[in-house]
Amino acid sequence: NDAGVAVKDIEVAYVANAVGQQLTELKGTIGQHVLTSAGFFGLPVINVENACTGGSTSLRGAYMEVASGNADVALAVGVEKLFCGDSAKSAQTMAAGTIYAKFGFMFVALYALQLKKWMASSGATKLHFAKVAAKNKYNGSLNPYAQFQKAMTVEQILESRVVAEPLTQFMCSTMADGAAAAIVCSSDIAKKISKKQPVQIAACELVSGTYNIPGEVHEEITTRAALKAYEKAGIGPEDVQVVEVHDAMSPAELRMYEELHLCKPGEAGMMIDEGHTTLTGRLPVNPSGGLAAKGHPISATGLAQVYEVVTQMRGEAGKRQITNNPKVGLVENAGGWTMDDNAACAVTILKK
Structure with missing residues (x-):
């Protein structure tokens, strides 16, 4: 909504997650599960794991897709669910970094x-x-x-x-659940679709x-x-x-x-x-x-x-x-x- 794009406009997505594989039953495909629940089907999804730097790493991936001309509109996502009902398990998983x-x-x-x-x-x-x-x-x-x-x-x-x-x-800082996302596109497309100041x-x-x-x-x-x-x-x-x-x-x-x-x-x-x-x-x-x-x-x-x-x-x-x-x-x-x-x-x- 903020970027003024529809799901169909997005050509590729990078989804970062650090500890989901250890804390949930999802193994290696967290990005696909997250995006499918949000209405994305058939989209190329690259799962990113880079500790606390995962969100910026997913942004870099989306940025490189657009900068290289491989995509016009890319999505970067970071998502984390640390509260799993067992705080000791969450702490041990994070300590593995x-x-x-x-x-x-x-x-x-x-x-x-x-x-x-x-x-x-x-x-x-x-x-x-x-x-x-x-x-x-x-x-x-x-x-x-x-x-x-x-x-x-x-x-x-x-x-x-x-x-x-x-x-x-x-x-x-303490444990926190949260998610954030960014749309990355070319300057020309941003000027056409965005109602807000492109950055x-x-x-x-x-x-x-x-x-x-x-x-x-x-x-x-x-x-x-x-x-x-x-x-x-x-x-x-x-x-x-x-x-x-x-x-x-x-x-x-x-x-x-x-x-x-x-x-x-x-x-x-x-x-x-x-x-x-x-x-x-x-x-x-x-x-x-x-x-x-x-x-x-x-x-x-x-x-x-x-x-x-x-x-x-x-x-x-x-x-x-x-x-x-x-x-x-x-x-x-x-x-x-x-x-x-x-x-x-x-x-x-x-x-x-």
Whole structure:
């Protein structure tokens, strides 16, 4: 309805899902089952599995179909059903995204270790972490699609129970069910069929993680993806006006300021202290509320982030509408784990 296309207009679909095969009886054909229930019959469906990066990976697939001329109209979907009546089973399934799971080492502990290391080099503090979490809880309170629509104070976040130092309960995302979708088509077709402002995918870059080999220094996976996206889109980080980042733990947002080159090393704490990334700041980040407020339905997350940036660029975000009239937006979506690096990271640049 939003794009102005009918089911018959869609030529190919990419459907992302991370844990459905482990939690349901559906094996390998979740996309076909999901789309058939929505009225799609006979459509070529490509099932996508790429941990938390699945949504952005499905978008990249649809984008490449259109960019290559193989299709005029493509559909990207991300869908996740994590609540299955057995929370332990769901948690164990999600933990399988890291090779450390067999030792009982969960994602939150890996995040905590990375953050402790980063705190030493960046000057960021636990207070900064609570401030960014409070910012996002406020944004989520204005988002009717958010899982948690309640603002929280910095003090409430700091006083919540410690999950893995320095992370407290209200800095962390939780299990969520959800789905998101996007229609990708050529500019000519968009101008003909869409009643709304078309938004261009200027870049959709995907990279994989690296193993940390002693004696070798690698750029962070986010930086590698971002630099490729900036070059593809013909812009620099200074041109970006709205951002959604993958903050499965809210403090990760601060790291992304640096890794996306949105600030200089050591300035992330200043960005949050001075309010630069609030809804009324010069560079709003996670106006949706981020993953800890909006929710993190794994394979739907990347497309939900794209939805938020597109909504902001069209001026349709209601109470959470940012005030800088953005023309360039960025989405960073990462997932999985290879040793001490994310397994995958996608950076998408959107323009209007």
